[in-house]
Amino acid sequence: MKATPAASSTSPPATPAQSSPNRRRLKQNIPWLIMFAPVAVYFILFKYVPMGGLVIAFKDYHFLHGVWGSEWAGLKNFQMLFTDPATITTIRNTLMISVLSMVVGFPFPIVLAIMFNEVRKLWFRKSLQTLLYLPHFLSWVIVGGMVITLFSQETGAVNALWERLTGSTYPFLYNEASWLTIFLGSGVWKEAGFGAIIYLAALANIDPHLYEAANLDGAGKFKQIWHITLPGITPVIVLMLILGMGRVMEVGFDQVYMLQNPVVSNISEVISTYIYRMGLQGAQFSITTAMGMFEAVIGLILVIAANGVARRFNQSLW
Amino acid sequence: MTTKQWKSRLALLLVGIMACVIFAACSSNGQNNEPATPTPGTNTPDNAAAEEPKERGSITVSVYDRGTVPAEEGTMDNNRWTKWINENGPVDVSFVSVPRWESQQKFNVMFASKSAPDLIMEYDTAYRNQLYNQQLIMPVDELIENSTNYKAMLEEYPALRKVTTKEDGKMYEFARVIGLQPNHALFIRADWLEALNIEVPQTTEELFEVAKAFKEQDPDGNGADDTYGMALSYISGMIVDYMHGSVFTMFEKQPWYPDANGELIHDWDRVQAAAEYKKRLFDAGLVDRDFLTDSKGEKAKQDFINGKLGIWGTSIGDFPAYETLKQNNPDARIQVIALPESEFGQFSPVLYNPVQSVAAVNVMAKNPQAIMEYVDFMVDPETKKVFDYGIEGEHHTVENGCPKLIETDEVKAQLSYKADLMMMFSTDFTNECADWWNYNESNATPLQLEYKDIRYDAVEAYVSQDRPNPAITSSEHMPLIPEDLQINQQNGFKAVEDILTRAIIGGTGYTVEQAIGDAKAAWNKSNGEKIDQWYADWYRDNKDSAFLMNDMYDLAQDVFFRP
Structure with missing residues (x-):
């Protein structure tokens, strides 16, 4: 942050005799600036320049005329977006699914990390950790296939068990509530283990003396977890929460796309699948860009709001 | 550092970033324009060169x-x-x-x-x-x-x-x-019909009874309840739609038919009848309950070639499926049947354009x-x-004046993938060496000859205006609706289809009648009336010049019929 203004302030050639404090500071910081440059270039080239493409949300984008040559359309695309009944459900679903994923998915990595932390046998802990990381590296195509096979009615293991218990199969994938449960559950199964890593790192930083002292004072395991472990990792939890807020408007494409089916489309059509269907398949680039922009703006507002709340508790990011 | 300093720094940073963005944008703009300008330029040397040979x-x-x-x-x-x-x-x-x-x-x-x-x-x-x-x-x-x-x-x-x-x-x-030529076809296990002593179904009602018998009466005689009466995924499901004269399938969504006055009308009755029929099959347990996950029909195909499925809709060109079925079950016999008659009449399934x-x-x-x-x-x-x-x-x-393929695995592999390079080729109706209708003992296997008969049956069953294809024209010749309505149409039809699917597998909780009500509401909410009107107008203005189903029947070729 400090580097760029310093760099741009020197662009007019200053006379060498004049040695302003700015210039001296620049000299001191040259190694840092050099180290920072690739990062700056990366962000400008791959993050900021592509944002220019957002203008097509306000245009009638046409392949032939390109991003700049297409005609301006004003807010027409947004108007179209918000008058289409499908859009409203899509946005509602996106919000619902992502908030639920956060509420359900957020505590699991923390609980897992604390549980790992309490395991004393090193080999057991290591192998358990590896087992729980593993699903993270499977693609959603694989996990989706597994989930659908598991819950299908003719060949699924779950339904075979269910049939033995109740006498008939249950359409888990075609009921909105059970579909949502399966959706959230599969997300937790795949990502909780990997998400625990960051909390494990935070746990490693807690001073062991605190536990010893608590032990001497007669605190049990749960008291220790409550009064030492959790407060010790609170900053990380808050950080993850703020980062998570930025993603509230986005539901990852792969998972929903692999698991959704027409019967539950009332709750499973989300912004990312909408953009895929309308934009990439239907070539409606302007309207889907408008949708993407809407998603990003809401995300930005949420991040800022979350940070504002965190600031009250002296945990803010910036 | 004071706040003021901070602010000025921040401003500088912003200016810097904006400058970068604008600079980059301009430069990419310049690049975008470049290819456009030289295009005529590059043409000129080409034209000049064209005068020189080769x-x-x-x-x-x-x-x-x-x-x-x-x-x-x-x-x-x-x-x-x-x-x-x-x-x-x-x-x-x-x-x-x-x-x-x-x-x-x-x-x-x-x-x-x-x-x-x-x-x-x-x-x-x-x-x-x-x-x-x-x-x-x-x-x-x-x-x-x-x-x-x-x-x-x-x-x-x-x-x-x-x-x-x-x-x-x-x-x-x-x-x-x-x-x-026919594209889709309805296959039935003739040996199962014989084993259970039932006739070829003529109406949708009879078809339902046959499917029920295939499911429940152990047609393959192995003593186990392991057969499905019928399939509903992919083409099989589309055939049920066509049976009821409904061109609202997972692929083709053109539910408009000319009425007595030659006006194009959006017909919901056929859609409803087809959905009700599917629901009956599903509720009676005659079909695979996971048919929804089988979006490409692969599971149904497996069931059929493994001899576990009695009534299957597929593409008539799928000879390999027949071959595999015969390998797995040498006694299996397949018959192509005309689509059973429904209350809307008797129809044909999808024909090749x-x-x-x-x-x-x-x-x-x-x-x-x-x-x-x-x-x-x-x-x-x-x-x-x-x-x-x-x-x-x-x-x-x-x-004998005809090419005969050398039958080695190598040749087979080398010839196996070229079809997509052959998209331009028309069928040569005068060629007496190629294609299924020219098969004889010298150039085809016994199985191919058997299948040739099946294909003739399919042509007789489906290429006839007595049992018309219900679509106004092949989906490939449907006009394109303006862009804003297109979005509405896409979303509207998706909503309708989802609602119907929900009814089909929804059991007693959600009837098709309710679903049709909801579907109509969803369609209207999605500008449906305007879309219907657009197609009606198009039909009124273009029915003489457009390439419609009648034009397709004019192109029927004698070679496809039994000599």
Whole structure:
């Protein structure tokens, strides 16, 4: 942050005799600036320049005329977006699914990390950790296939068990509530283990003396977890929460796309699948860009709001 | 550091970033414009060169990639057949492979990045129409003026002109003639009918009873309850729709039919009847309860070729399925049956579009003349011969004046993947060596001969105006609705389809009648009335000039019928 203004302030050639404090500071910081440059270039080239493409949300984008040559359309695309009944459900679903994923998915990595932390046998802990990381590296195509096979009615293991218990199969994938449960559950199964890593790192930083002292004072395991472990990792939890807020408007494409089916489309059509269907398949680039922009703006507002709340508790990011 | 300093720094930072963004944007703008300017420029040297003999043009052409090229043969865009085209054709062609089932996404991305191929090979008319609407393809009338083979073909089959002409009266596509043949067919296990002593079903009601018997009465006689009466996934489900005269399937959504006054009406009754029938099958447990996850019909196909499924809808061209079934169950006998009669009449399933547009020319193509040369080369019967049978001595020998394939695994592998390079070829109705209707003891296996009979049955059952195809025209010849309505149509039909699906598997909780009510509401909310009106207007204005179902029946060929 400090580097760029310093760099741009020197662009007019200053006379060498004049040695302003700015210039001296620049000299001191040259190694840092050099180290920072690739990062700056990366962000400008791959993050900021592509944002220019957002203008097509306000245009009638046409392949032939390109991003700049297409005609301006004003807010027409947004108007179209918000008058289409499908859009409203899509946005509602996106919000619902992502908030639920956060509420359900957020505590699991923390609980897992604390549980790992309490395991004393090193080999057991290591192998358990590896087992729980593993699903993270499977693609959603694989996990989706597994989930659908598991819950299908003719060949699924779950339904075979269910049939033995109740006498008939249950359409888990075609009921909105059970579909949502399966959706959230599969997300937790795949990502909780990997998400625990960051909390494990935070746990490693807690001073062991605190536990010893608590032990001497007669605190049990749960008291220790409550009064030492959790407060010790609170900053990380808050950080993850703020980062998570930025993603509230986005539901990852792969998972929903692999698991959704027409019967539950009332709750499973989300912004990312909408953009895929309308934009990439239907070539409606302007309207889907408008949708993407809407998603990003809401995300930005949420991040800022979350940070504002965190600031009250002296945990803010910036 | 004071706040003031901070603020000025922040401002500077912002200015810096904006400057970078604008600079980068401008520079990329400059790049965007560049290719546009030299285009005419590059044309001039080409034209000049054309006067000198033997200057080969160079073009890019798309080719579908289905991932079926054997590793030792290379890739879809670089293999023995693409090399053959380059060695023997009039122009240098570099092929651009496009994933078959994601071709449109890929084309869209390529158009957006200005790297789309010169000749776009795409079966989907809706997509080509979209390209036309966006002015991304060029008219080919003038090119055809200078053409040889394609021009001759156009004179022989005027229908080609009709299907490739767009609203502005110019031709924008290259098409081929394949004749009116059945595409989808309804298969039934004749040996099961015999074993249970039941007749071929004539009505939808009878079909239901047969499916029930197939499910419950152990038709394969193995003592286990392991058979399905019928399938509902993919083509099987589409056939149930067509049975009820409903052209609202997972692929084709054109539920408009002319009424007695010749007006096009959106008919919900047929949709309802088809959905109710599916629901009955589902509730009675006669179909695979997971049919929804079987979106490409692979599970149903497995069931059928393993002898576990009695009534199956598939593409008539799927001879390998028949072959495998016979291998697994030598006693199995298959019959193609006419679609049973419903309260709306008796219909035929999807027919092959007899005149099919397959290619369009990118408006940014630098050398259209070379594209025409390539098209002429690819519709040449001599080229077709090579692609049908490979190269003499290498892939086939000539016996009785007809090529006979050399039957080794090597040859089989080398010939296995070329179909997508053959999109331009019309069917040669006079050729007496090729295609199923010319099979005889000397050039076909016994199984192929058996299947030839089945195909004749299919033609007799389906290519007849007594049992018409219910669609106003092939989905490939449907007009393209304006863009804003198109979005509504896409979303509206998706909502309707989802609601119906929910009713089919929803048990007693959600009846089809309720669903139709909800579907109508969803359709109207999505501007449905306006869309229906648009199609009605189009039909009123164009029913004489458009390529409709009647025109298709005119192209029926005698060779497909039993001699």
